[in-house]
Amino acid sequence: MQLMDILTPILWFALLGGVFGLLLAIAARVFAVKTDPRIPQMEEALPGANCGGCGYSGCSAYAEAIAKGEAEVNLCAVGGTPVAQRLAAVMGVEAGEIVPHRAVILCSAEKSEATMKYLYEGARDCVSATRLGAGERLCEKGCIGLGSCAAVCAFGAIKMKNGLAWVDPELCTGCGTCFKACPKHIIRMVPVKNNYVVSCSSTENGKLTRLACTKGCIGCRICEKKCEVGAITVTDNLASINYDLCTNCGACATACPRHIIVTVGKVELV
Amino acid sequence: MEIFALMLSAVLIENFIFSRFMGCCPFLGVSEKPSTAVGMGMAVVFVMTLSSALTWAIYYLILVPFHLEYLQTIAFILAIAALVQFIELFLRRFVPALYGALGIYLPLITTNCAVLGAALINIQQGYSFLESVIFGCSAGLGFTLAIVIFAGVRQKMTFCNPPRAFRGFPLTLIAAGLAAMAFSGFSGLSM
Structure with a gap:
């Protein structure tokens, strides 16, 4: 019986953990949200300082706005021309010159x-x-x-x-x-x-x-x-x-x- | 009537922050603006209600039959963490507006002791399933009430010019203590 006292909790917790893990894995698959693959690429290119100089709340908000076509690629004054060029490459458009x-x-x-x-x-x-x-x-x-x-x-x-x-x-x-x-x-x-x-x-x-x-x-x-x-x-x-x-x-x-x-x-x- | 007494007790008399001193971390951390305080409060109400139901089920359907009551804390932590994760995935897919509104506060709640506390108190007090859910919901409402009131207090405090030694966190803690004292007045309510 003593062995069972140890085994039951182990089994139950393994089961609980397994069930929760499985449920989450299924949920992650079922509830997956399709995100624009260009957004993470653009986030990568942006400085990540979240200064808000572009008029958006942060770098990822700016990247989203570009992906939706709401914003130009040349708004990041911090990154200047190199960042604008990289953003433009992701979006497939021409980058203008940014005067620092x-x-x-x-x-x-x-x-x-x-x-x-x-x-x-x-x-x-x-x-x-x-x-x-x-x-x-x-x-x-x-x-x-x-x-x-x-x-x-x-x-x-x-x-x-x-x-x-x-x-x-x-x-x-x-x-x-x-x-x-x-x-x-x-x-x-x-x-x-x-x-x-x-x-x-x-x-x-x-x-x-x-x-x-x-x-x-x-x-x-x-x-x-x-x-x-x-x-x-x-x-x-x-x-x-x-x-x-x-x-x-x-x-x-x-x-x-x-x-x-x-x-x-x-x-x-x- | 008993349900009403339970709710009133959880919201005012046994307020999670001011009389049980649970969930003090988000209480001090996210109470700078009333808008974020409301967001955090709503997320806590939401999670506490659901987690009360889930942990009640786990306790009475799994732990009690197999005499594993002594493992309730770790079982509840596991259940709450999984639940919050699940809710996050669910909301992101089906209610993106709510997901955006709750934002960072939802994952933060995973480690909020008030949520675990509510689950443990449910068991300690021997509440039925319905009582547990109601207790969880009203405890969350009590948390929201406290954090929103305090956010208002903190906003007023930005306009005062206290001595240097009191600026920032010390004054916040003193104000929190005063608010807790004010809430202790509710202990006179006997139900």
């Missing part, structure tokens, strides 16, 4: 350099802060500094320093997630081949800009005159560079009396 970009914060005033309207003590994210009288800075276009862009960056490329966001150009993949997250819209996607940015977004006149922060573009038009190819125009008291024309000569950066035209990624040194 990187994000730049168009504000260069740290908190101590900006004039404050009030002291913000609310929820620690930029969207909430913006809703309260457009943020604590006097400058309407100043960095809020609570890091909503850094929070969405899947690559850890954005660092917060004394109330100012800074994008590490080495780590930035140009996915554009921060660009969409910034409630102030002061993040610009700049082509990687270009080196210079106007690191300010203030459209106020010179007097008000000076009042709001110790940096900031005052719209003096010196850069406009110095630029030999006519790539810089000043509209609404703010200089902006046309990257199709810019030749990276750097004349504007040397000429700028406010030192607001800077090399990408070097904002912190100015």
Whole structure:
């Protein structure tokens, strides 16, 4: 009888396990869902960072959208042209060229350099802060500094320093997630081949800009005159560079009396 | 009336999270947003109801006749794991909308101690088949209630600015403790 005491549970559990296993195997066969074989192939080709820069919730969602024909193959800014070409090969279509970009914060005033309207003590994210009288800075276009862009960056490329966001150009993949997250819209996607940015977004006149922060573009038009190819125009008291024309000569950066035209990624040194 | 008392007891008085302290892991892990909390709660209700029925059948049809009651825990774990797998396959094929809604929460439940706990309590209390199923369902509802309420609390907490030492998890645990204390008020209900 003692032998049976050991054998019965073993037999029953072997049977139970076997039956469950068999049922699951049958169920897997019967309930099999036909998936598009191209989707796993495309997932393989995508970077897998799930940054959401393409507008889909992640790489596999993007792959599904391409397979359904809802999305183009050239939306992955992180992978750039090589990934687009591989996706195009899977789908059997032509891949366009993707110009690689990187994000730049168009504000260069740290908190101590900006004039404050009030002291913000609310929820620690930029969207909430913006809703309260457009943020604590006097400058309407100043960095809020609570890091909503850094929070969405899947690559850890954005660092917060004394109330100012800074994008590490080495780590930035140009996915554009921060660009969409910034409630102030002061993040610009700049082509990687270009080196210079106007690191300010203030459209106020010179007097008000000076009042709001110790940096900031005052719209003096010196850069406009110095630029030999006519790539810089000043509209609404703010200089902006046309990257199709810019030749990276750097004349504007040397000429700028406010030192607001800077090399990408070097904002912190100015 | 007895069925009603059983349900009320499982949902409020003997709430799985706040008075039995089972299923605390998903309770803290998936309670950041009310929408995901509802998803998790629904998945738990679904699985608990079915697993209560299945484990009851296994216990009284297989384990009791062969005097294997001492192996109930491992038998239930096996049964629940297989059941969840089966449900997942079934849903993916026939109810893809529900499959998408439950998403990752369904496989997560396999290792949720609340589901196993419900199965074991059914046996301990000597519930009949119907009572077991009702107990499983209402225990799941109690879990959903707790996790949804707590998700609301946590959402409010993002708008406060506590001292650095309390930020994040410590404050969450304190809030969970307060919620459990509030629920202990229900123990005054005698059925």
